[in-house]
Structures are given as structure tokens and as C-alpha cells.
Amino acid sequence: MKPGPFEWQAPDSLEAALALKARHGEAARFLAGGQSLVPAMNFRVAQPAVLVDLNRVAALDFCQFDADGTLRIGAMARYRRIERDAAVAARVPILVEALAEVAHPQIRTRGTLGGNLSHADPASEMPAVMLALDARFRLRRAGGERVVAAADFFLGPLATVLAEDEMLAEVIIPPLPSGSGTAFLEVARRRGDYAMMGVAAVLRRGPDGRCAEARIALCSAGPTPMAAPRASEALIGRGLNAESFAEAAALAVTEIAPMGSVQASPTYQRHLAGVLVGRALSLAAERAA
Template identity: 80%
Template sequence: MKPAPFAWHAPEDVAEALALKASHGEAARFLAGGQSLVPAMNFRVAQPAVLVDLNRVSALDSLNFDAAGGLRIGAMCRYRRIERDAEVARHLPLLVEALAEVAHPQIRTRGTLAGNLSHADPASEMPAVMLALEARFLLRRQGGERLVAARDFFLGPLATALAEDEMLAEIHIPALPPGSGTAFLEVARRRGDYAMMGVAAVLRRGPDGRCVAARLALCSAGPTPILADRAAANLVGTRLTGEDFAAAAALVVTEIDPMGSVQASPAYQRHLAGVLVPRALALAAERAA
């Protein structure tokens, strides 16, 4: 298993990296952690003519909270740095909880969140978590940039809103409001495998204990990560009881479109969603109390 021949460039700043991408267009791919791209190249599923290696662009290796309490994650920030950061764990526990389910420590030491999101595998945990956290992505190109909401970024299996000359330069995750609780649960054949079904839940209680906001996202539930809007909307105004969670799960099963895999049929994936959704919601509600 060897990749097809390719040219390799290692720019030292963002401007040079974007200039290379603009010059080569679709023939070029950015290389960050390489945990998805390199295996695809070895199997010749991906055959870029040019690799633009970002590992020397130190400006992209950033992890900072802004004045409003939102998190900014640069394109070259490794998973391991995020999951070990105490402030991230305190302010965005959902992100850290889900990261623990991503592959294995060796992969997380090298892999990057931006690379994972750009790859856009619908079985991956992180795209669903970004939907649940209402993340926005800063896409940069020569001479300009734009912010794209996570819900508008994922277009299909391994397909995103990135133009051929753009880079996912930074991930913006807003602060969770007071009264919020979150949870992530998944079922996989073995720890580190892709999930057969995964659920990310965010709930917010008001002063009277009722739900005032809810977001529910799933991985391995369709050709893209799925945001279960109807189920989440039905939770608003409820006391967040077991009956409310069961009703939400029944709606989720109608909203998802699992594609099946060698490990799970679509019917079994729907069953898993029906089991995991009430459990994730109950855990999020408990943490929001």
C-alpha cells in the first residue's frame, strides 16, 4: 500500500499555504494530522497531486477563549491538547467527553479537529458535536474569509462547503449559557471503532426547572451528521421527565436516515438511537440541574 506520486510543500505561514492552495486548486490537499488523509492515499482512494503540509505553520496551532467565553481552536491544534485542557473541560465538557471516544490515544496525539471536520465522515463523533454546540467555522482563502455555521458545512459523505481554494482555519464554539447540561453517548463494536450510533445532547433549564433550549445531534445516523430539530423543539417547555425523553427518542427515529455498515443494519442503528437518546438526555438534564 503506497500512495500515488505527489509533490510536497511545507509553508511556514498561512499566506503561503493559501497561495499554494489557490495555485493548485483541487489538485492540492492540506495535510494536518494526516490520520484520515494518509491512509486514504495509501489505499489510493485519495490521490492528490500536491500536499500542502501545515505542520510548520505555528500560527494555526492555537487554543484560546475569547472575551465572551467562546472557544477558538486553530487548524493545527491536536485532539490531545484539547482533551487535556482544564479550561476546556470546565467550560465545554461535551467536547472533552466526546473526544475520549475518538479512535485511540495515539491517533488523538497526532490528529486535529479541523482535519477531522474537513474530512466530514458522517460516522465521526466530532461533526455531530459541532452541531450540538452550534459551532461556526472560519474558512480562509487568499484575500478573504467567511464564517459558516456547522449545520451548513456538512453537505454529504466526505463533502463540505469548503471551496477548492479554502482552508478551515479556525473553529468557533460559543460559551454554554448558565443552566446548561451536556452529554455524549455512543455504541461501538470495540472502543476506538467508529460508532454504530452516537448522540450528543445539550439541554438548558430555566429557573423553574423547565427546559428552555435543547439541541440533539447524532453521528452514524445519515449521510451527514444529523441535527434532530423536531425532537429538540418538542423538549422545550417540558419538565424533562422520562416520558419527555421517550417522546423525543420516538421523533429522532423518524428524523434519521442511517445508511448501515458491515457492523450494523439501518434497522439496528435506529434501535440504538432509540436507546441512546433517552439516556443522553437524562444525563444532560441531570447535569443541568
């Protein structure tokens, strides 16, 4: 299978890339790692007239912490670079834990965080992790920018708030407060397959030992990465124990809308969600200690 005809452009600056997108609009697509876009082009599901290759734009390839602990990741940072970053593993361990579940090493060597999030596959791990981490996304266009919360970015399967002339340029992850614990768990039929269900959990243990803050997000649980705000809220002020985790898991199951797949029915996905939420919360609480 071969893609349809297209014009290839490889700018060496962010400004030049944005100018090309402004000029061509919907007819142009940004090429990052190409792990999703290239197969779609080969099947002619995607047929851009202009391909704007970002691999020469060094300004988008970074992964660094600010003095206050905020993690900033450029759109062109490869999965493998983030996964192997010792500082990320120490400060934002859920990110490394979830990245280890993404496809296979060959994919992670080429794939980029910005490309993944812009693709907005609801079965993908990273969108759910971004919800759990309360991340924000910097969107750039020629002559302007805006910052959007991860919770407001995803609109539906493969659909985001990105305008036709915008690019997701940077991911901003706030520092985890002291007393925080995180966990990511998923169930897939085979290693590297899409998750039948995945759960990202972030907890903060207060001075009294009770839950002071909680965020739960799931992948393969609906048309977008699905947050579970009622389940998260139910944990606040509660002891971090099996009873409160079981109640939160039962609530989380009511907040998702799994669509099913050839591997798992919606009923089975709900069952997996209940089990994984309970386990992820337990693991996050253990790590928070």
C-alpha cells in the first residue's frame, strides 16, 4: 500500500513550520514520529496535500524541569528519551511506568509525545496519564499561542481542540506535591497491544494519613481518555484502605463509557476497570507512604 501524492516540506525552525501550516491549513499535516500518521497515509485514511516534517525543528525536542519542579516536554521529544530520563523517573514515575506499556521499543524510539497526544487515540496510555497528572498543553500558531488543560483538549476519537493552523508544541506537567503516590496499570491481550483497559492514579496522603487529593483517569474506557471525578472526590478525607478503594472503583465503573473491541466487550471492560482502579489506588497509596 502506498500513500497518495503529497508535497514534503522540512522546515528547520518552529516559526517556518507554523507559517507553512497557516498557509495550507487543513491540507497540511505535521509529521512527528510518523508511527500513526504514516500507516494512515498508506491506507489512504489520511491524505494530506502537504506534509510538514518536524524532525529538523530542534526547538521542539526537549525534556526539562523548571526550578519549581514543573516538567516541560517538547512535542518532538521521543518516548524513549523520556522513558530513560532519570530525573523523570524520580519525580514523575507514573510517566515512565506508563511509557513502558506503549507498543514496543522500536515504536518508542521513533514515536513522540506531542504526536501521540495530537492523534488523540482513546486507547492510548499517554492521554489518560496527562489527565491524571493535571497537565496543560501549549498550542502554537503563527503569531500566537494558548494553553489548554488536558481535560479540555480531547473531544472524541482522534479529535482535539487543535485549530487547523495550530500545533501542540509543549506539554506542561505540574510538580507532584510531597506525600504523592502514583500508579499506572493496564491489561492487554499481548505485550505491546492496545490496552483493553488502563488506569492512571495519583494520590496524596495528608498529614493525618488520609487522602488529601486524588485523580483517576482511564484509557480504552470511552471516546476520549476518561476521568473519574466522582470516584476521585469520594476518596478525599477517607483512609487509604481497601474499603475506600473498593468504593471508588465501583464509582469509577459508572463514570466510563467503554465502546468494546474485538478483544473485549464493554461488560468485560467495565469489569477490568473496577479491578484495575482498586489495584492502582492501592499501589499509589503504598508509594505515597
